[in-house]
Amino acid sequence: MAEPTIQQVSHELRAACMRVSRRVRVEASSLPPHQVAVLAKVNEQPRTAAELAELELVSAPSMSRTIGELEAAGLISRETSPDDRRQRIVTITGAGIDIIDEIRSTRDYWMVERVEACTDEERAILVQATALLNRMVSHPAAPEPSGDK
Numbered sequence: 001m002a003e004p005t006i007q008q009v010s011h012e013l014r015a016a017c018m019r020v021s022r023r024v025r026v027e028a029s030s031l032p033p034h035q036v037a038v039l040a041k042v043n044e045q046p047r048t049a050a051e052l053a054e055l056e057l058v059s060a061p062s063m064s065r066t067i068g069e070l071e072a073a074g075l076i077s078r079e080t081s082p083d084d085r086r087q088r089i090v091t092i093t094g095a096g097i098d099i100i101d102e103i104r105s106t107r108d109y110w111m112v113e114r115v116e117a118c119t120d121e122e123r124a125i126l127v128q129a130t131a132l133l134n135r136m137v138s139h140p141a142a143p144e145p146s147g148d149k
Contacts (some may be wrong), residue, residue, distance in 0.1 A: 028110035029103050046091040
């Protein structure tokens with residue numbers, strides 16, 4: 001069997017990372033992924049709806065719906081900004097913090113179950129792969145060759 005090309009490895013690696021990410025987001029969360037993402041951003045610091053829409057790359061109306069759903073669930077609250085009374089600041093509630101902690105714990109446990117099923121050798125490979133993946137995402141890719149010589 002021929003050695004896979006860099007393009008094939010890259011495609012399979014990207015697809016596998018996406019599948020793992022999707023599975024852990026969907027299977028190990030009590031909220032839809034878009035709500036978890038917004039809740040996590042508000043947990044980092046209070047933000048305006050416009051900031052959240054920009055961070056999540058969604059329209060203002062879409063973010064308004066998400067904020068409304070989270071507020072109705074008691075996970076966030078909206079307060080008038082002390083600096084600009086026209087703005088509303090979205091903050092996380094105690095219940096929101098609790099659910100974020102629960103989701104993170106459940107997601108970690110989801111992964112623990114799968115890593116526990118690996119052999120010692122496979123776990124050692126995962127340690128190396130994790131370090132490599134972290135290095136890949138923390139360093140910019142090399143520039144593409146220009147074709148000029």
